[in-house]
Amino acid sequence: MVLGVIMERKISVPLYAGALIISLVIFIIGIFVGQIIDASNLQTISEDLSHVSQKVASINLLLLMEDNSSSFCPVYMEQLQSIDQEIEIVGHKLTYLEEEKNIYDSELKKDYFVQEAESYLLSKKAKQLCNDSSILLVYFYSNVDCASCQDQGIEILKARDELLGKGITVKIYSFDGDMGSSVAESLMTQYNIVSYPSIVVNGAVYSGYKDSNAVSSIIQSMVSE
Amino acid sequence: MAIDIVTLLNYSIAFFSLFVVSVFLLLYLKHRNSYLKPPKKTDWRPMVSVIVPAYNEGKYISDSLTSILAIDYPKDKLDIIVVDDGSTDSTYESAKKFECQSLRVFTKKNGGKGSALNFGIGKAKGELIATMDADSYLTKNVLLELIPHFTDEGVMAVTPAVKIKQSNSWLKEFQRIEYLMILFSRKLLSFIDSVPVTPGPFSMFRASVLEKIGGFDEHNLVEDQEIALRIQANNYKIKSSMTAEVYTEPPDTVSSLLRQRVRWQRGGVRNYWKYKFMIKPQYGDFGMYFIPLNFATITAFFVLLGLMVHSVISTPYYVKYIWFDAFGLGVDLFTFIAAFVIITSLCFLYLSIKSFKGEKVSLRYLLLFIIFYWYLMVGYNVLFVLKELRREGYSW
Incomplete structure (x- = not known):
């Protein structure tokens, strides 16, 4: 009657070592990918702010050319709304990166404040000129x-x-x-x-x-x- | 400090998930050309006792016994033992109709499945003993596919491919997919001698070693798992067959499914705790990897759940304004790791289904499974903890 042969147990060290190596490699790649993406995100935000800056410059130029005339208001309000929306989106992105990912770029933040201040001053002008x-x-x-x-x-x-x-x-x-x-x-x-x-x-x-x-x-x- | 702990836990869970998935990936890659190959056929036809414990299975017992009697195996080598465990319906009478030279029917006072199995083992004449549920449906070749595994003298038990028949019920299809995944992972685990359960629907054992280690634990919630752990503790091999097909009847309501899974989880955790002494090098991969893995998985599950709840609770008011504009900014290390784990899991799901030629799964049910399986796991894990904390009694 066969009682059953007791097996010789082994620990598959190469298996676990291989799994550990794969895990470490994926982990390290993930860290690099994360850093690359963060840098790319900050670059995108910087480009967004440049875009806003160009729009602000255009409105200022138009105001000078039109000599602050209120007949210019429809165009002015439309541009201002677009600027406000873009600034808000940039603000949301910066808030997310700061609050959720602990990423602070003080120079980018200062640029953002400059654009925000310009948007504020333009809005103040809109209140006077266009009865906003x-x-x-x-x-x-x-x-x-x-x-x-x-x-x-x-x-x-x-x-x-x-x-x-x-x-x-x-x-x-x-x-x-x-x-x-x-x-x-x-x-x-x-x-x-x-x-x-x-x-x-x-x-x-x-x-x-x-x-x-x-x-x-x-x-x-x-x-x- | 609280933020640091959360980050540390996130990193730990991420790394743990990566590691577990990588082990399975490497096991598959190593055995991808051989895992479907059955062992060499044999002319050996030992006496096989098939024990069928039954309690109020009047609805299914006839079909089940018909399928057993139709098995492709010499009838003079088949010893079917039906044990009616004090049923209150027509189970005994229905089974009695099938009594013949190779089928005996016994009745006893109700004592639970374990006691019925042990009663049957006591009456068994076979060199190999198969245990099954009364609602299992056996395919014709099940014994011929299982027996060759026993030509290896070190093999003490063999598990079949327990599946669920295709149906139009979303819940049953859900479980059918899950059973295919379980089969696939059990086969991979057999390559590191870490099969953790000899399924109740059908399993086969060497009679002599059952005698040596004792029968089933009659007071255990999951006696089919406990005996497998006992076999492992005695350093006997358990092999897994992908070709010996057995069909089982799954729970057909969400509440009965949850009840089953809570029982499995409660019983499983208690059994692993009972066998924690096996966490020693002398128990090889099973002791040093598989048992700690179970404890780690349950811990990781609840830590992850806690982290998700914490994330929802600590979501600031302003998120509703920023989430749309900030969409995509959140891609980071964890996104990358989650993508790797998810893609690998989906590959395993695909391989599980592909491994079985006749199994076709509709895209609709597959998507349902992928989306909702997580909720089932959350449901039964939370319930199992609550029941354990409240020291609730057991129910089947």
Whole structure:
């Protein structure tokens, strides 16, 4: 009667070593691919900002040529909307890279602030020339020394959503005051900003954290005046 | 610090997944020309006892016994033993109709599948003993395909190709695809002597060694797995046949499927815990790779689930604005690794189906499987943990 032969066990070391090597190779390739993609993404954002810069330059040129005439408004508003959209997309991309992937490019961020500031100034001009009813909200924050700044940003977005439902358009321009951006520092000096977070709504300054209801109330009271 | 832990866990899970997939990939590449080849045919026709434990299987027992009696094997070498485990329906009466020289029917007080199997083993005359479920359907050549494996004196048990018949039920098709994948991976594991289960629907053992290591554990949730682990613990070989086909009846509702899978998982984890003493070099690949792999896989699964929940909970409000514009920016190391793991898994799925000539899977069911299999795994893994934490009793 065959009882059954006990087998000699072995550990397939070459198998596991091979699997380890494959895993390491894929892992390392993945790290490189990730880095290449990150660099490519930053390059794309830089090109987007150049594109915005060209559009801003075109509008400024047109304004000079048309001698700030309001008959130029339809073209002006259309171009401005396009610039705002492109700036917003760049802002979203930068936020994603910073918040989700911890990728910070301070020079790119400063370029972004420059374009944002130009868009803000053009929007201010549009309000004067073309009677644009949009509310311009400038938000000053710090990533270094402001515990409530991230929450404040979220509350401003919530307020914007709520007001859009009531037919009020709010354009948001946000600047990090501690990044060494001369444009941001200039605007802070202009509005006498001394603490974070601070918001400037159609030129009026409000300091300290405000939830979405408070932000909405400020804007709605301005609209009703 | 919390962010660092999350990143570390992400890297660990990614690397672990890569490693496991790579082991299977290398096993396939090494054996790709031979894994479908059956062993050399033999003229050896030992006495085979087929034990059929049955509890309230009145609906299926007749078809099952018909299929056994139709097996291509000398009838004087076949010893079929039906053990009615105290059924309350017509199981005993239906089986009795088939009683003949090669088929005996016994009845006993209800004691569970393990006790019915052990009762049958006690009555068995065969040199080889096959155990099966009463709702299994055997193909004609099943014994002739399994027996050649036993010409290797080191082989103690052989598992057949347990499959599910094609149907129009999405749930059954889902399981049919899954069973093909299980078969494929079990075959690969047999190359490192790491077959972890002798399936209940049909398995074949050497009678003498069953006598040596003892019969089935009558108090185990998954006695078919436990006996396989006991065989492995005694350093006997278990081989896997891709050509001996057996069809089993799968659960036909989501709740019965979940119940089955929770039982498998609860029983499986308990069995691996019982046999954790095998994590030693003397138990070769099975002890040093396969058993730790099971513990690591369950841990990794829950860590991954936790990471996904954490990711959803910590998603900031502004994401709804940025996700569209930021689409594509997220491609990174993990995307690359996930792509490798997913593509390799899909290749395995393809190979699993292709390995069996007669098996055709419609694209519709294949896509359903690929999309929803993850949810089934989440469902039964979460349930199994809850039941264990609540120390719930077992139910079949």
